[in-house]
Amino acid sequence: MKQQLEALRAKAVETLSSVNTAAELEEFRVKVLGKKGELTAILRQMGSLSAEERPVMGALANEVRAYIEGELARVSAEVEKKAVAARIAAEKIDVTEPGITPKLGKAHPLTLVRKELENIFTSMGFMVAEGPEVELSHYNFDALNTPDDHPARDMQDTFYIAKDVLLRTQTSSVQARYMEAHKPPLRMICPGAVYRSDAVDATHSPFFHQIEGLVVDKNISFGDLKGTLEEFARLFFGPETRVRFRPHHFPFTEPSAEMDVSCFVCGGKGCRLCKGEGFIEILGAGVVHPNVLRACGIDPDVYSGFAFGMGQERLAMLRYKIDDMRLLFENDVRFLEQF
Numbered sequence: 001m002k003q004q005l006e007a008l009r010a011k012a013v014e015t016l017s018s019v020n021t022a023a024e025l026e027e028f029r030v031k032v033l034g035k036k037g038e039l040t041a042i043l044r045q046m047g048s049l050s051a052e053e054r055p056v057m058g059a060l061a062n063e064v065r066a067y068i069e070g071e072l073a074r075v076s077a078e079v080e081k082k083a084v085a086a087r088i089a090a091e092k093i094d095v096t097e098p099g100i101t102p103k104l105g106k107a108h109p110l111t112l113v114r115k116e117l118e119n120i121f122t123s124m125g126f127m128v129a130e131g132p133e134v135e136l137s138h139y140n141f142d143a144l145n146t147p148d149d150h151p152a153r154d155m156q157d158t159f160y161i162a163k164d165v166l167l168r169t170q171t172s173s174v175q176a177r178y179m180e181a182h183k184p185p186l187r188m189i190c191p192g193a194v195y196r197s198d199a200v201d202a203t204h205s206p207f208f209h210q211i212e213g214l215v216v217d218k219n220i221s222f223g224d225l226k227g228t229l230e231e232f233a234r235l236f237f238g239p240e241t242r243v244r245f246r247p248h249h250f251p252f253t254e255p256s257a258e259m260d261v262s263c264f265v266c267g268g269k270g271c272r273l274c275k276g277e278g279f280i281e282i283l284g285a286g287v288v289h290p291n292v293l294r295a296c297g298i299d300p301d302v303y304s305g306f307a308f309g310m311g312q313e314r315l316a317m318l319r320y321k322i323d324d325m326r327l328l329f330e331n332d333v334r335f336l337e338q339f
């Protein structure tokens with residue numbers, strides 16, 4: 001039995017020297033020291049020993065057990081240390097390695113144009129207002145002197161959601177809301193998306209953006225309109241820009257005009273961009289119709305005003321020489337990266 005115990009010790013030490021993982025260690029522990037293990041098997045023979053031999057063998061068995069347990073603990077600590085070292089090596093980060101440069105996004109050309117317009121007009125004291133894109137026909141049409149029988153209200157042009165609810169066809173609806181909610185003097189612009197039942201081509205889209213402006217105060221005249229829009233044109237298109245007003249009709253303004261700017265490519269001589277005209281049409285404007293002021297709770301005998309509206313896509317196309325409006329909506333990164 002003494003030899004068996006010594007053999008067990010020797011074998012245990014040898015086995016432990018080649019153990020590498022926690023699982024192997026556990027397997028060893030069960031096999032050697034476990035209840036049904038090799039040590040227990042040897043100890044079963046105690047019964048056959050003499051009374052003198054028994055305590056001697058008991059002491060030796062305890063010593064061997066303690067020894068193996070000690071070795072087990074030592075190897076176990078080593079295995080653990082190696083595992084930690086391996087994990088650290090595997091997770092090591094080389095902080096000197098060059099990083100992955102994140103791809104930075106860019107503002108969409110329409111956003112750039114809108115911001116520039118907002119800067120120009122807020123620098124002249126205008127507020128920026130917004131309103132709903134799903135609008136009541138009251139604000140889109142009725143309050144803007146555009147009665148029920150007006151052709152602009154036709155199903156052909158307008159996306160109706162219900163009888164009196166539609167996708168706004170113009171941001172003028174925001175002006176009506178603003179006049180209702182604020183007392184003059186008013187100076188505001190309202191940028192936003194509008195919808196019209198237009199077929200898509202290089203210069204049309206059923207979804208586009210406008211920016212409209214409104215000034216209401218005492219003694220506001222067409223002269224104020226001209227001065228403001230001339231200044232705007234010079235700030236947006238360059239200091240040499242000349243403007244030209246042509247008579248036009250809008251239901252909500254009287255008199256009404258369209259404004260052209262001198263072509264910023266040829267300076268007015270005539271070129272491909274201005275189609276030989278020397279001028280490019282950019283906006284509609286006029287003196288606010290008394291019916292509009294009245295419908296929005298402002299006394300036209302005390303106050304007067306002017307309003308204007310233009311398309312952001314058109315301004316972006318002119319500014320960045322984009323020849324097809326569809327490019328602005330396709331979100332092709334190769335296109336958008338250029339701005």
Ligand code: PHE
Nearest residue numbers: 170172284285286307308309
């Ligand atoms: N709302 C007009 C349009 O959509 C533009 C406009 C605004 C004209 C204000 C005159 C005054 O065409």
